[in-house]
Amino acid sequence: MKISRAEVEHIADLARLELSEGEITQLETDLSQILEYVEQLNELDTTDVLPTAHVVVKGDVLREDESRPSLPSEDILSNAPRTQDGFFRVHAIFRKGER
Amino acid sequence: MTLHRLTIHEAHDLLRRREISSVGLTESVLAKMEQCDPEVRAFITTTPQIALEQARRADKLIAAGDIGPLTGIPVAIKDNICAKGVLTTCGSRILENFVPPYDATVVERLRKEGVVQVGKANMDEFAMGSSTEYSAFFPSHNPWDASRVPGGSSGGAAAAVLANETLFALGSDTGGSVRQPAGLCGVVGMKPTYGRVSRYGLIAFASSLDQIGPITKDVTDCALVMNAIAFHDPLDSTSADEPTPDYTSFLEESLAGVVVGVPMEYFAAGLDQGVEERVRDAIQKLADLGAEVRDVSLPHERYVVATYFLTSWAEASANLARYDGLKYGFFAPDARNIVEAQSKARGRGFGREVKRRIMLGTYALSSGYYDAYYLKAQKVRTLVKEDLDRAFESGVDVVVGPTSPIVAFGIGEKVDDPLEMYLADLYTIPANLAGLPCISVPCGFHEGLPVGLQVMGRPFAEGMVLRVAYAYEQSTDFHLQRPPISL
Numbered sequence: 001m002k003i004s005r006a007e008v009e010h011i012a013d014l015a016r017l018e019l020s021e022g023e024i025t026q027l028e029t030d031l032s033q034i035l036e037y038v039e040q041l042n043e044l045d046t047t048d049v050l051p052t053a054h055v056v057v058k059g060d061v062l063r064e065d066e067s068r069p070s071l072p073s074e075d076i077l078s079n080a081p082r083t084q085d086g087f088f089r090v091h092a093i094f095r096k097g098e099r
Numbered sequence: 100m101t102l103h104r105l106t107i108h109e110a111h112d113l114l115r116r117r118e119i120s121s122v123g124l125t126e127s128v129l130a131k132m133e134q135c136d137p138e139v140r141a142f143i144t145t146t147p148q149i150a151l152e153q154a155r156r157a158d159k160l161i162a163a164g165d166i167g168p169l170t171g172i173p174v175a176i177k178d179n180i181c182a183k184g185v186l187t188t189c190g191s192r193i194l195e196n197f198v199p200p201y202d203a204t205v206v207e208r209l210r211k212e213g214v215v216q217v218g219k220a221n222m223d224e225f226a227m228g229s230s231t232e233y234s235a236f237f238p239s240h241n242p243w244d245a246s247r248v249p250g251g252s253s254g255g256a257a258a259a260v261l262a263n264e265t266l267f268a269l270g271s272d273t274g275g276s277v278r279q280p281a282g283l284c285g286v287v288g289m290k291p292t293y294g295r296v297s298r299y300g301l302i303a304f305a306s307s308l309d310q311i312g313p314i315t316k317d318v319t320d321c322a323l324v325m326n327a328i329a330f331h332d333p334l335d336s337t338s339a340d341e342p343t344p345d346y347t348s349f350l351e352e353s354l355a356g357v358v359v360g361v362p363m364e365y366f367a368a369g370l371d372q373g374v375e376e377r378v379r380d381a382i383q384k385l386a387d388l389g390a391e392v393r394d395v396s397l398p399h400e401r402y403v404v405a406t407y408f409l410t411s412w413a414e415a416s417a418n419l420a421r422y423d424g425l426k427y428g429f430f431a432p433d434a435r436n437i438v439e440a441q442s443k444a445r446g447r448g449f450g451r452e453v454k455r456r457i458m459l460g461t462y463a464l465s466s467g468y469y470d471a472y473y474l475k476a477q478k479v480r481t482l483v484k485e486d487l488d489r490a491f492e493s494g495v496d497v498v499v500g501p502t503s504p505i506v507a508f509g510i511g512e513k514v515d516d517p518l519e520m521y522l523a524d525l526y527t528i529p530a531n532l533a534g535l536p537c538i539s540v541p542c543g544f545h546e547g548l549p550v551g552l553q554v555m556g557r558p559f560a561e562g563m564v565l566r567v568a569y570a571y572e573q574s575t576d577f578h579l580q581r582p583p584i585s586l
Contacts, residue, residue: 018446051477055534081430
């Protein structure tokens with residue numbers, strides 16, 4: 001599979017990765033080469049094979065719905081680059097007047 | 100002072116008899132670290148103050164007669180396992196200032212056992228790599244030859260154990276990251292059955308494959324560490340609710356009645372001839388010890404690397420979505436909106452290899468490609484697992500082979516050829532895809548560098564895996580050989 005520059009940019013956008021010009025060029029080559037390698041899986045007929053996403057098959061593990069002590073919020077916030085009034089501070093997500 | 104050369108069980112005997120103190124042992128290890136870490140560079144963070152404080156506490160416990168197998172024993176912890184209050188970078192710029200507010204379950208348990216934490220070991224960024232060259236900070240060096248890699252991703256942990264900068268280490272293994280560096284350094288490394296050891300507090304790479312495992316100087320120590328870290332943890336929903344046997348009870352010197360399977364597909368193009376000879380000698384030794392050796396076939400072996408790629412990239416791209424520069428890590432002050440903030444933080448905070456895998460994983464999961472790539476890999480994962488199921492159903496107790504097709508390579512040799520580096524994981528990957536317990540134990544030297552023998556068992560048959568590794572180890576002296584720098 002040959003990956004184009006536009007595809008690299010599209011995937012980077014989906015993955016929220018800002019890339020430099022040099023990185024985009026390098027990834028065009030790398031992604032094309034590595035995807036070509038993995039396409040050898042197409043040699044196998046897997047029509048009737050069930051997928052294995054996980055080797056542990058015990059279903060959902062539930063706990064009692066009881067309150068338990070958790071970490072203090074100041075500990076949780078201690079690694080955040082920006083906080084305010086006990087919250088993570090982030091950029092505005094909605095514009096003024098938008099709902 | 101040569102206390103740093105002790106194994107866990109040797110140090111424990113001396114501590115129990117009060118012939119040495121944990122402080123004395125710790126000081127010896129810290130002195131060794133100070134002397135050789137400028138060359139080996141096994142650690143991202145060293146914690147001598149914490150270590151000495153814990154050693155003093157351990158000595159008090161021992162004086163009161165309260166001693167367990169790991170009390171007062173120094174440990175290095177891979178830098179993707181959270182230790183409360185200690186910088187945990189995961190080998191990445193994006194977490195270069197991250198100080199976890201909690202302990203991983205394994206770390207909490209080791210603390211309760213009275214261990215001494217000497218530091219956080221270097222690793223490939225987010226455990227993505229086979230050499231530690233993808234650490235965002237610096238590569239570690241193989242104590243046998245400083246111009247060579249120690250393997251990876253738990254390369255710092257394996258190098259630290261070999262150089263006697265700790266008595267043991269905890270690593271993590273997603274596609275071979277405990278066993279391959281153990282093999283390339285000539286120490287013992289085990290990946291337990293998926294679910295055997297809690298992953299709570301292990302920074303996630305590929306959640307269906309990741310397991311924490313011990314890196315030790317010998318197999319007895321591996322069994323002792325497994326005794327401490329294998330238990331059910333309600334904080335990890337994939338943690339197994341299986342009883343934990345005393346793993347040391349499996350250590351015996353005869354292999355009478357044990358059936359050893361040797362996959363013919365393992366001895367193919369790409370396997371270094373010198374490595375092959377050492378491994379074939381080791382298999383002969385297993386037969387001499389009383390094991391029955393049989394050929395087995397794993398017809399899908401040649402597809403394991405591609406299957407692992409797609410599975411681990413997809414899981415990684417999802418797991419690493421949490422690094423958005425808001426809750427922890429990098430912040431881009433010049434960002435104008437939230438998308439830019441995330442993209443800039445991730446673009447600057449992640450290294451080249453991590454970006455490459457996030458890109459590949461995002462692509463494999465993206466609309467129009469999911470079935471062709473990710474789902475296809477999940478189906479082939481079933482075939483790989485069925486190959487191993489068939490081998491074990493045929494009466495084989497363990498499957499053995501080389502840990503790595505090559506010995507430790509030169510720093511810089513493969514760093515620009517990702518595909519070639521990835522292909523060296525072909526023997527270690529199946530145990531992760533199938534969730535099986537697997538160990539690497541030293542089986543000799545080729546061109547002066549260690550070769551590892553890999554032993555893989557049925558789910559939760561760590562005991563059998565340890566038994567075979569122990570019997571082999573005790574019939575050789577490879578595990579006793581150490582490079583000059585470690586003495």
